[in-house]
Amino acid sequence: MADFANKTAIAGIGATEFSKNSGRSELRLAVEATLTALADAGIDPSEVDGMSSFTMDNNSEQEIFRAIGGRDLKFFTRIPQGGGGTCGPLQQAAMAISTGVANIVVCYRAMNERSEYRFGTPMSGLPPTSDNVVFAYHGFAGLMTPAAMIGMMMRRYMHETGATSRDFANYSVVARKHAATNPNAFFYGKPITVEDHQASRMIADPLRLLDCCQESDGGVAVVVVSAERARALRQKPVLIRAAAQGSPAGTLGLASFYRADISPRDECAAAARQLYETARMTPKDIQVAILYDHFGPTVLTSLEGYGFCARGEAKDFIKGGNIEVDGTLPVNTHGGQLGEAYIHGMNGVAEAVRQLRGQAVNQVAGVHNVLVSAGSGVPTSAAILGIDG
Amino acid sequence: MAYGGDAGGEAVAGRGHNAPCSNRDFDFFYRGLEAEQLLIQKCGGCGALRSLPTPACAECRSFDWQAVPVSGEGRIHSFVIHHYPPLPGFETPHPIAVVDLAEGVRLVAAMDGTAPDDLQVGAPVTAEFLRRGDVAAYRFRLS
Incomplete structure (x- = not known):
């Protein structure tokens, strides 16, 4: 069991706007998000001594550090697996700070993945x-x-559980409903219906266009410090109760086709086991979940992998309204990556922090613990964030 | 024909196939297709078959292996129909399947040439060989 539980906290969050064309460099997005997060925390940029991101991020630590006027960078580390990496930097930060390697760690992700290059294109x-x-x-x-790789996984899941494309639609409708009341969301004011989803074109049958997240330009950063330091800062500390990576046997990058269950669920369950043990919690202790939706249907398998539903029950859980803002487990209250933006899940980490601080646009009452997940269908990561009291 | 674990020691130029991105763990598979053979790895230590090439046996950790032919008969475990974007060498929409081979291992293979509406999980399939440009390939069709 990891022994960094509750020893560190997210003290600041920052983001740029989300768009299809930011009009500025990726590095500038990263620097803007970083400086905004530091200002939110009330920490002088010269204090930063650690940085962590995704191996896929195009912005080097030292270039961000140069732009923010950093002095002495001691810890820099990157997490692979694309969107599976979302919570890896949080785990890195928590480990580094709780062992005294660094004191102020910025976790960042910034990209012009729509305007400067295309994402999700054929891989070779x-x-x-x-x-x-x-x-x-x-x-x-x-x-x-x-x-297509996720579509292959989900087809088998549909076969085994009876889930249908309309069940996938039910998630997309909720994500867009949440986005519709989020002014920062790309799809602000643009809800959809099940019929809209069913009429959207096939991308990789069983996945339709409205099952897919959107390539986005934007940047998000969070600042992690010791829990003790966070309590002396201006924002309510959001404790990192647990953070874990998960890649059980047979898990490959968008290619876990050779293990018993090819659905993107085993890796979530592997991360979940560690999270609940470290945080000494169960799924019942979680009030809000931010579940990675590169493709909306994976929210079904994530609900099951993280223990919120039994195997095969996610479709009925969603249909029953449980994941809406007034439901038993509100999910992706910012609109998810289907509705807000696709910043490799880092915008979901920011939403978790806002929910815990009581600053979300679609605020849920009485939030003490939020589970945040990274991309599934790849080696993954996840975290439980929480507040005192 | 033997395709042992040391068979990839030659220079890449002489690897015996035209698949564009391969290494010495995967070359045997593409060379097999040049001879219209579907080959998978069989552990020289414990005899376990394994699919998705890898240098060591996960059962007994032996690096000793041989490539053995398989029947090409199996059943669809899952499938997807690729619609967008168009991919070089394939006419959209085209299916791809995960196939449970009769030998008990899986392959991921093209099923272009089969009408998407005819596919279902569990359907029996048979491998067939073809060429895509100068690359020897295979795909499954319904049995």
């Missing part, structure tokens, strides 16, 4: 790294996009 690559030869082996079959 040289040289023949251990990952690239696997992508090529599946690409050789015509299986080249994240949507």
